[in-house]
Amino acid sequence: MSTIGINQIVVVQEYFVSLDEFNCHPILCTQGDLVEIILQLLVFAEGLSKRAYWLRQKTDPLSMSAYMAKVLYNDGTGTKPSPLANWEHLQQELVGAEQAQDIFAVFQEQSLEVAQSTIMKAGLPPHQGCSWLVEPYLSQEKPIKFSGTDIAGRHGGENHAGSMVDALAHFSYIHSMQSLVLVDLPGIPQVNTHPGLPGNVPIVLFNVQTHTQEGSSGLGDQGQAGIDNFLVQHECVALCVQLQLNTLMDM
Ligand SMILES: [Zn+2]
Structure with missing residues (x-):
């Protein structure tokens, strides 16, 4: 089968999440009108619960900028979720990604960036109802795993990005008033610039997960137990001390 043969043009509506500035409640918003995208129906990456496909903007055929379109294929029970269950799961992930953006905007570390995510949902047959979490595809390099779902990162001062x-x-954890912690933080060195991301940032974090007090951020959210586990495992680095995070630690 040729590569061209497995490219599908899909008409999608794009969605993003905005956080209410008063109570931080997430609001799902549409972005623009229906657009055509090119989806390559060949799995190029697969984790325990999600698969990733290539996606390109049809209006931008000469651009080398590719995106990863992720879909849930295993809901944790070993069964394939319905399109509706997938859509609901992806919304939970998108909320977590937006919370990470919100936290990151205050953190303001020049050597890191968090990839912006959206959801694309097919608006017409034959794909109607299918949805994908879309993130920029940054490089072929293997992601650096800074922390795991239940293993907090422990990087010494010599590992600048890690610390x-x-x-x-x-x-x-401090900024969210102890209501969540960012975990499972993979990063990728930014080799090529990508629209929407500053070109001079060396490490881009993506696929950010959270443990929340209510356990409301979807698959992998271990709730308060996950937060407690982070607090036990985390060792403050120089920047924590500089930001006085260590004096605010509630342990
Ligand atoms: Zn710390």
């Missing part, structure tokens, strides 16, 4: 990410995780 920045450790401090960001601690900062997320």
